[in-house]
Amino acid sequence: MIAEVEEKLVCYHCGDECPDDSIAFEDKHFCCHGCQTVFEILQDNNLCAYYDLNNNAGISLKSKNFEGKYSYLDERDIVAQLLDYQSGELSKVTFYVPAVHCSSCVWLLENFNKVKKGVITSRLNFIKKELSLSYNPVEVSLKEIVELLATLGYEPLLNLESSDKPQQKNTAQRSLILKIGVVGFCMGNIMMMSFPEYFHLDLKNSIDATYQKFFLYFNFMLSLPVFFYGAYDYLNGAWISIKENFKKTTDVFSVDIPIAVAIITLYGRSIYETFVNNSAGYYDSLAGLVFFLLVGKWMQQITYNYLSFERNYKSYFPLAVKVLRGNAESFMNVMELKKGDTIFIHHQELIPADAIISKGKGMIDYSFVTGESDPLSKNVGDILFAGGRQKGERLELIVQKPVSQSYLTQLWNNEAFMKEKVMPTTELANLFSKYFTAITFTIATIAGVYWAFFEPSLFWNSITAVLMVACPCALTLSMPFTMSTTMAIFGRNKFYVKNQGVIQLLNEVNEIAFDKTGTLTESNSEKVIFIGSELSEFEQKLVKTLTMQSAHPLSKMIANSLNIKEFKALPIVYFQEFQGEGIEASIAENLVRLGKGGFVKSALNKEVKHTHSFLEINGILIGYFVVETVYRKNWQTILTNLSKSFTLFILSGDNDADKDKLGPYFKENAVHFKQKPQDKLNFINQEQQKGNHVLMIGDGLNDAGALRQSNVGIAISEDIKVFSPACDAILDASKFGQLADFLKFSKTSLNIVKASFVLSLVYNFIGIGWAVTGELSPVLAAIFMPLSSISVVLFAVGLTHLFARFRKL
Amino acid sequence: MSIILFLAIAAILVAGGFLGAFIWATKDGQYDDTYTPSVRMLFDNPVQSPESKKKKDE
Numbered sequence: 001m002i003a004e005v006e007e008k009l010v011c012y013h014c015g016d017e018c019p020d021d022s023i024a025f026e027d028k029h030f031c032c033h034g035c036q037t038v039f040e041i042l043q044d045n046n047l048c049a050y051y052d053l054n055n056n057a058g059i060s061l062k063s064k065n066f067e068g069k070y071s072y073l074d075e076r077d078i079v080a081q082l083l084d085y086q087s088g089e090l091s092k093v094t095f096y097v098p099a100v101h102c103s104s105c106v107w108l109l110e111n112f113n114k115v116k117k118g119v120i121t122s123r124l125n126f127i128k129k130e131l132s133l134s135y136n137p138v139e140v141s142l143k144e145i146v147e148l149l150a151t152l153g154y155e156p157l158l159n160l161e162s163s164d165k166p167q168q169k170n171t172a173q174r175s176l177i178l179k180i181g182v183v184g185f186c187m188g189n190i191m192m193m194s195f196p197e198y199f200h201l202d203l204k205n206s207i208d209a210t211y212q213k214f215f216l217y218f219n220f221m222l223s224l225p226v227f228f229y230g231a232y233d234y235l236n237g238a239w240i241s242i243k244e245n246f247k248k249t250t251d252v253f254s255v256d257i258p259i260a261v262a263i264i265t266l267y268g269r270s271i272y273e274t275f276v277n278n279s280a281g282y283y284d285s286l287a288g289l290v291f292f293l294l295v296g297k298w299m300q301q302i303t304y305n306y307l308s309f310e311r312n313y314k315s316y317f318p319l320a321v322k323v324l325r326g327n328a329e330s331f332m333n334v335m336e337l338k339k340g341d342t343i344f345i346h347h348q349e350l351i352p353a354d355a356i357i358s359k360g361k362g363m364i365d366y367s368f369v370t371g372e373s374d375p376l377s378k379n380v381g382d383i384l385f386a387g388g389r390q391k392g393e394r395l396e397l398i399v400q401k402p403v404s405q406s407y408l409t410q411l412w413n414n415e416a417f418m419k420e421k422v423m424p425t426t427e428l429a430n431l432f433s434k435y436f437t438a439i440t441f442t443i444a445t446i447a448g449v450y451w452a453f454f455e456p457s458l459f460w461n462s463i464t465a466v467l468m469v470a471c472p473c474a475l476t477l478s479m480p481f482t483m484s485t486t487m488a489i490f491g492r493n494k495f496y497v498k499n500q501g502v503i504q505l506l507n508e509v510n511e512i513a514f515d516k517t518g519t520l521t522e523s524n525s526e527k528v529i530f531i532g533s534e535l536s537e538f539e540q541k542l543v544k545t546l547t548m549q550s551a552h553p554l555s556k557m558i559a560n561s562l563n564i565k566e567f568k569a570l571p572i573v574y575f576q577e578f579q580g581e582g583i584e585a586s587i588a589e590n591l592v593r594l595g596k597g598g599f600v601k602s603a604l605n606k607e608v609k610h611t612h613s614f615l616e617i618n619g620i621l622i623g624y625f626v627v628e629t630v631y632r633k634n635w636q637t638i639l640t641n642l643s644k645s646f647t648l649f650i651l652s653g654d655n656d657a658d659k660d661k662l663g664p665y666f667k668e669n670a671v672h673f674k675q676k677p678q679d680k681l682n683f684i685n686q687e688q689q690k691g692n693h694v695l696m697i698g699d700g701l702n703d704a705g706a707l708r709q710s711n712v713g714i715a716i717s718e719d720i721k722v723f724s725p726a727c728d729a730i731l732d733a734s735k736f737g738q739l740a741d742f743l744k745f746s747k748t749s750l751n752i753v754k755a756s757f758v759l760s761l762v763y764n765f766i767g768i769g770w771a772v773t774g775e776l777s778p779v780l781a782a783i784f785m786p787l788s789s790i791s792v793v794l795f796a797v798g799l800t801h802l803f804a805r806f807r808k809l
Numbered sequence: 810m811s812i813i814l815f816l817a818i819a820a821i822l823v824a825g826g827f828l829g830a831f832i833w834a835t836k837d838g839q840y841d842d843t844y845t846p847s848v849r850m851l852f853d854n855p856v857q858s859p860e861s862k863k864k865k866d867e
Contacts, residue, residue: 049852053852103848103851106845106848106849106852107848107852110849124845125841125842125845126842126844126845126848127842127843127844127845128842173840174835174836174838174840174841177835177840178832178835178836181828181831181832181835182828182832185824185825185828185831188824189821189824192820193817211813211814214814214817215817218817218821
């Protein structure tokens with residue numbers, strides 16, 4: 001018997017399944033005309049290697065429609081705001097292209113100059129998904145470039161933020177890499193020049209002694225950049241901390257101070273040994289120490305380049321809007337809108353400023369701003385707040401307030417947005433450093449006093465040796481290495497924290513506040529369910545036939561929710577749609593009516609909180625369809641688990657329809673509905689005043705204030721690359737269930753840091769044991785100091801990985 | 810034996826040359842994007858004309 005295998009037709013471009021074989025070109029099938037167009041463009045330009053690199057590499061273009069979307073790029077002023085550089089025949093621009101995902105993308109985009117005449121060069125940064133283009137504005141316009149990119153599936157992300165152009169060239173990271181390079185160079189060469197010393201030159205031999213001097217001075221020369229360039233940040237940091245302590249502006253005793261003490265002592269003693277005693281100094285230990293410190297610092301800086309944790313309303317707002325000036329319509333940057341301007345908003349466009357409707361009927365979706373899931377109907381004369389999305393016909397609006405002062409954007413004027421969140425990256429080490437320094441100085445003094453009485457020649461030797469060997473190098477290294485390992489482990493599990501400080505902050509959390517829409521519920525997954533007596537197959541057919549006649553979104557949803565095998569529409573005698581009320585039809589000799597309570601007479605006094613629609617067949621009320629949002633998988637178990645160790649809250653902008661559903665998992669008075677963005681922020685502030693550390697989890701702009709105010713703000717996102725408001729961490733929605741594991745693991749990693757602190761203290765005591773006897777030779781120091789640092793780092797990193805495996809993270 | 814002094818200085822000069830190259834590369838932005846070049850080098854480009862090969866100087 002031959003099993004019948006149904007051959008699936010797969011789109012040659014994007015790999016999606018083709019609905020039928022109607023769209024074919026040569027011997028290739030495509031799922032839609034968009035994909036076919038891209039293929040033709042690539043073939044015409046001899047770029048089909050795109051498909052050789054990865055099978056079905058393309059981006060599906062089915063739901064894309066950008067007709068007229070980029071008309072604003074015809075406006076000179078707006079183009080000028082986007083360009084990095086502009087001259088007569090050369091313009092440079094950088095786009096953020098979120099769709100970049102594989103090597104084919106790199107290949108195609110870097111060959112973009114072959115697709116579009118006038119484009120001179122194009123270069124892609126894959127990690128940051130940034131495409132830098134230079135083109136000749138005489139030959140090609142920016143609009144054409146953007147439209148072609150969008151046609152190919154690489155639609156650049158253009159929003160209000162794009163016109164800001166931060167121009168940040170990561171100079172901080174570059175200078176750190178430079179320092180590591182230079183200090184590494186010096187370290188290697190100092191060690192090489194110290195080799196004769198390690199093997200004991202015979203100083204009594206006059207020839208050897210000459211060389212000895214040569215090597216010593218050479219090492220001194222090499223150590224200059226280490227001390228003055230490589231260690232500058234530590235010396236400077238210590239100096240600032242000392243000054244602040246004297247001024248009493250802070251009582252934090254920076255960990256830079258004991259480090260600087262060790263560095264200065266090492267350097268001072270080495271110079272003394274070189275020029276006065278003509279014997280070897282501790283240059284190799286010094287260079288090694290600074291090198292390791294810088295590597296630790298570099299680890300601390302590692303972050304996710306391709307994620308943005310700093311977005312504000314600007315990356316959500318459009319770049320330009322159509323404005324009526326005089327009698328002409330033109331595009332204008334939304335930041336330049338003034339009170340009284342007339343603007344036009346089309347279907348699916350965002351309202352950029354608070355405005356009054358002067359023409360048209362609005363169906364405004366505020367879900368991103370307030371969390372309210374149902375679109376609001378607005379008429380001429382109503383005020384619209386910025387941030388809503390129009391669904392339906394074109395609106396004519398009169399601006400009431402400039403963008404920066406609108407109801408929504410005012411949130412960003414709150415003081416929570418003015419100051420940077422304090423990140424306790426080195427707080428733990430700073431806590432130690434006060435005692436550490438005190439103890440070190442005490443031991444040094446005791447050793448000094450002891451030798452002053454018994455063997456005065458060892459006085460300076462022992463004091464400096466103690467200060468040198470008691471450097472908290474291992475102490476400062478264990479933190480960044482453990483935390484960056486933890487960050488990598490979290491990243492592997494799709495939980496992306498902004499920096500290492502966030503992991504420490506996670507430890508202190510004792511309260512968790514959830515947003516509802518998009519956080520506890522899945523975003524964009526609304527489900528229609530029918531409540532009432534079960535529908536027979538015939539009744540289902542009736543309803544489906546009826547709803548297929550209407551273009552109303554709810555009708556479409558109901559039609560899609562009814563799955564009937566081999567469905568054929570029943571004959572319709574009469575159909576009428578009553579705007580905003582309902583629909584009715586006579587189908588197969590049945591009068592079917594579907595709509596609001598007032599429209600369906602038999603359901604006059606019923607009340608349903610969600611979006612709903614009553615069904616009446618032949619004058620009898622059957623029941624109603626209601627739109628429900630789908631909660632995330634296992635949300636009950638997650639909440640039950642978390643409530644054991646944290647106090648939980650709900651801060652939702654939505655109405656209280658789900659109150660009963662959520663009630664059992666929260667304490668009384670912990671569930672708050674109808675919260676405005678400002679209310680959420682205030683609530684968290686209030687809890688913090690009580691001394692609580694609050695973790696906020698949200699997804700939209702309406703949570704932005706709360707995310708910012710909270711100790712740790714986590715943005716949950718279905719697609720981490722697209723949009724999330726400013727936050728401290730981004731959690732992939734699929735990993736929502738593991739939240740408790742992440743919180744627990746952050747505690748573990750902090751404990752690992754503490755354990756490695758203890759280990760490094762043990763090393764310090766061994767070192768000090770040698771030092772107080774005045775026996776610390778340069779060779780011993782050169783071996784002991786790096787060895788202790790490396791072993792502490794290995795201990796911390798290894799233990800973190802071990803625990804992660806153990807916890808199945 | 811004094812040849813050893815000459816050797817040591819020569820060694821440092823050679824190493825210094827590499828250090829210079831490293832500093833140059835860093836300042837040129839070579840370490841800003843450490844991933845894309847690894848993808849880029851895998852593409853063969855049979856029909857590339859010499860003019861378009863000129864990559865832009867950032």
